[in-house]
Each structure stands twice: as structure tokens, then as C-alpha cells.
Amino acid sequence: MSGTRGSIPRSPAFDDTLAFVRSGYLYGTRRFRTLGADAFEARLGGRKAVVVHGREAASVFYEGDRFSRERAMPTSVQHLLQDEGSVQALEGLAHHHRKSMFMRMLDEPHVLRLVDEFDLQWARVRAEHAGHTVPLYDLGNLVLTRAALAWAGVPAGTVDDRELAGRLAAMVDAAATIGAPNWIARSRRRRAEAWAAALVADVRAGTVEAGEHTAIRMIADGSDHHGAPLPEEVAAVEVLNVLRPIVAVSRFLVFAVHALHTHPAWEPVLAEDAAAATRFANEVRRFYPFFPVIAGTARRDFDWHGRNFEPGERVILDLYATNHDPRNWAEPRRFLPERFERWDGDPNTLVPQGGGDAATGHRCPGEAATIALTARFARLAASRPFEVPEQDLRISLRHIPALPMDRMRVTMRA
Numbered sequence: 001m002s003g004t005r006g007s008i009p010r011s012p013a014f015d016d017t018l019a020f021v022r023s024g025y026l027y028g029t030r031r032f033r034t035l036g037a038d039a040f041e042a043r044l045g046g047r048k049a050v051v052v053h054g055r056e057a058a059s060v061f062y063e064g065d066r067f068s069r070e071r072a073m074p075t076s077v078q079h080l081l082q083d084e085g086s087v088q089a090l091e092g093l094a095h096h097h098r099k100s101m102f103m104r105m106l107d108e109p110h111v112l113r114l115v116d117e118f119d120l121q122w123a124r125v126r127a128e129h130a131g132h133t134v135p136l137y138d139l140g141n142l143v144l145t146r147a148a149l150a151w152a153g154v155p156a157g158t159v160d161d162r163e164l165a166g167r168l169a170a171m172v173d174a175a176a177t178i179g180a181p182n183w184i185a186r187s188r189r190r191r192a193e194a195w196a197a198a199l200v201a202d203v204r205a206g207t208v209e210a211g212e213h214t215a216i217r218m219i220a221d222g223s224d225h226h227g228a229p230l231p232e233e234v235a236a237v238e239v240l241n242v243l244r245p246i247v248a249v250s251r252f253l254v255f256a257v258h259a260l261h262t263h264p265a266w267e268p269v270l271a272e273d274a275a276a277a278t279r280f281a282n283e284v285r286r287f288y289p290f291f292p293v294i295a296g297t298a299r300r301d302f303d304w305h306g307r308n309f310e311p312g313e314r315v316i317l318d319l320y321a322t323n324h325d326p327r328n329w330a331e332p333r334r335f336l337p338e339r340f341e342r343w344d345g346d347p348n349t350l351v352p353q354g355g356g357d358a359a360t361g362h363r364c365p366g367e368a369a370t371i372a373l374t375a376r377f378a379r380l381a382a383s384r385p386f387e388v389p390e391q392d393l394r395i396s397l398r399h400i401p402a403l404p405m406d407r408m409r410v411t412m413r414a
């Protein structure tokens, strides 16, 4: 264990937990600025961590198999978002094998089918709410839940979709909470897991039919890297790992409408040009706040930044600061979709869904689906299916995960 230690500055506070709670998404950005460094050491949640950001940091964090997610995030976050036995908890061969299932499930033909389901469900919900003023966030959760269920191959009528939408959304909404709200969301999650486990059992027993290439079928038939079938509870966790994040795209739908409302010049452009809608979706993902950070635990000894990292050390990659890093993004605080006309596609500069390579590391396998759904909805919204009434459009960067104050209320046209 050679190498130097201490070339990375320390945060001035003994413990940064309160600073993180107070500053939210801007916690890292503020410390990087005052310390004049792109990495610093801090105590967070009573444990030491090295907080890092930027292109190079994202590459070290995501490439080269240096980090696991083991004991990296507080259990309150871990249990709501991924949970034990999930792809995110795996490393090496086991991870590679499970990840390939997700990559197949979320390839281009599957993404196209998901967008088609989304279109159908949007048309249905739009008609159901004609003339009403509703929070777009809640509507998005419902549309995406229905689309995800149909796409995944869950037979219609086997689950209360409104209730499931609430449970899936709560897993993300309550991830950063502690105490009662977190416990309530975790108990709602356990009920969703029980439903998913029963569904997997029914698909395996043949009492519920799921189409050949559907996500439910692929997970029910899934095996580990030794060829053994996935235990029912692990398969259930992975069912939720597909449904929950599809529903989470609702935040980006809201942000897309926020962006269109505040930059109306984009409306005619999006209506005309599908490629512009993709650039718009990417700028939504870069500009607006979603997951602030991702934590990892070093799996082995390595040197970075003139410092030696030991196995078990915790590193926190600041995703928000990386997405707003002026070294890679000119005028990072301006919403400029046209910047993606010239973007070089570097996997470690645009990291709202992680960095590196999705097939080999922990980068999100659902990125293409997220971009396609957000771009599709931006185009739908540009055709003005609703009015945006007077409301509080502010987005507090202190609240994780962020949303506009009034959850983006819209009045659906008849």
C-alpha cells in the first residue's frame, strides 16, 4: 500500500452532513469552489469520504472496476432504490452477466416499443383528464406506470396501476428522507416486492402468460452466471428495478415542460425536428437536478490525484457538479440544447445516469429509454395539449430529489 496521502484538501467542517442537507445539490459545487480543488475529503453521515467531480473523476469512478456499491450509500437510500441482490449490488462476472440481461431488455427495439406504449397511455390519460388542472408529475407517474406494465408484459387488470404508480414514485421521492417518511416508503416497497415475487412465480408456473421478449419473461427466465435460476426474491427486486426507474422518468417529463415553458422559442423547433428533441432531452438531463451524487467503495488499492486509495474507502462522485462543470460545459447554468450539436459524446461529462460504459460498468442501462421518452414527450408538449396555469415554477436545489414547487400543474385541453 504505497503512494502518498493528503494531497486532496479536507473540508473545513468536522462533519459535512449538515452542510449537505443545507446546500442540497450545491453542496459539492460550493466546497470545490472554496477549496479550489476537484476533490476533497469530508465526513458525511458519520463516515469519511472523498468527494470528487469532473470528467476525469467520473472515468476513475466508473471505469476499471475500481468501485463497488457495497455499504456506500446509507441503507435508507439503498433499500428504496436498489436493494440486496440487485444488479447494482453485484460485481465482476456476476454483475456482467446480470447486466447483459438489462442491456438486452433495454435495447433499441424494446425502447421503441416502450415509447409506443407511452404514446397510447398518454392519449388515454389526456382524454381522462380533459378540462382538468392536475400536477403533471402525478400524471406522468400514472402514464409511465401503465406504459411500463404493458411494455414489461404484465397482463392488464392484475394490479391496481394507480396504487402501484404511487408506490414506485415514493421509492424515489422518499430516498433522501430519514425516519417516518422513509419507513413508510420502505413498507410500501415491500408490498410492491411481494406483488412482483408473486408475478414472477405465476409466470414461471405458466399461470400468467408473458410474451417471449417481454421484461417479465426475461427476468422470470433469468439465471445467474453459473446458470442457476434467479431466486424469486431477486427476480422480484429486478422487476422493480425496471418498473421504478421508468416511472422516475416522470421528473424529466416535468423538467422538459418547465424548460419549454421558460424557453418557448423551442416549441416550433421541437414540433418540426426529432433530432432537436433528442438534443433538448439531453440538455434537460444535464441541466436539471435529479440524483445529486453516487457513492462507491474502493474494491482495491489504486492511486489518483497523487493520493493512494485503499480498499474499503468511500468515494462520492458529484453527478450534479460534473453535469455543470465549466471545464466541459460552456455557460453551464444556461439551458442551451444547441450545445449538443457539437458534443463529442464523451461518456464521462454528461453523467445524470452515471459514466463509463453501461455494458461493463454500473452506468444506467435505461439511458436510451430515458432520452427517447423525454424527447417524445417534449415533442408532444410542444404541440400544446395543455396550458400551464399561473403557479410557483421555482425549483429548490436544497430539496432532493427536486421538482418545481407546484409539481408543474397543467390544464388539459378538451
Ligand code: HEM
Pocket (backbone or CB within 6 Å): 069, 087, 088, 089, 099, 102, 106, 241, 242, 243, 245, 246, 248, 249, 250, 252, 290, 291, 294, 352, 353, 354, 361, 362, 363, 364, 365, 366, 367, 369, 370
Ligand atoms: C429517470 C431517469 C433515470 C435516472 C436519473 C437514472 C439514474 C441512474 C444512475 C445515476 C445509475 C448509476 C448508479 C451507480 O453508479 O451505481 C443508474 C443505474 C441503473 N439504472 Fe438508471 N436511471 C434512470 C432511468 C432508468 C431506467 C429507465 C431504467 C430501466 C428501465 C434504469 C435502470 C437502472 C439499473 C438497473 C441500474 C443499475 C446498473 C448497474 O448497477 O449496473 N434506470 N441509473
